[in-house]
Amino acid sequence: MTDWLDEITWNEDGLVPAIAQDHKTGRVLMMAWMNREALALTAAEQRAIYWSRSRGKLWRKGEESGHVQKLHELRLDCDADVIILMVEQLGGIACHTGRESCFYRVWQEGAWHTVDPVLKDPHAIYHTEHKHE
Numbered sequence: 001m002t003d004w005l006d007e008i009t010w011n012e013d014g015l016v017p018a019i020a021q022d023h024k025t026g027r028v029l030m031m032a033w034m035n036r037e038a039l040a041l042t043a044a045e046q047r048a049i050y051w052s053r054s055r056g057k058l059w060r061k062g063e064e065s066g067h068v069q070k071l072h073e074l075r076l077d078c079d080a081d082v083i084i085l086m087v088e089q090l091g092g093i094a095c096h097t098g099r100e101s102c103f104y105r106v107w108q109e110g111a112w113h114t115v116d117p118v119l120k121d122p123h124a125i126y127h128t129e130h131k132h133e
Helices: 038-045 122-124
Strands: 014-020 028-034 049-052 057-060 068-075 083-091 105-108 110-112
Touching: 014 068, 028 038, 028 049, 028 083, 038 049, 038 068
Parallel strands: 014 083
Antiparallel strands: 014 028, 049 057, 068 083, 105 110
């Protein structure tokens, strides 16, 4: 039996894009990257664990904010190069800006418009110098 991780088409950096969606509504919450270890740990721990390119280390979603993504289902696309995580977003906030989704801007009439409210001030979420989780 082959390792299920071998079926994934990893990019030249050993990463695969991972899209987190709300398991009930289907709303896209965020996109991040996973390496082999992050995906294996996500499956094992049943929570979203990504690879932080900026920090060069594993990033357990919610480790700083408390906004853990509880895994309900993993899906792989037809080309085996994109992962979808169907998750329960604890706390209802996926974005480091304090919004439900990272996709809170809509293009209208030639400009980007913010359409989703901040649910919680990011400074209150992170308690330290503001940075992207």
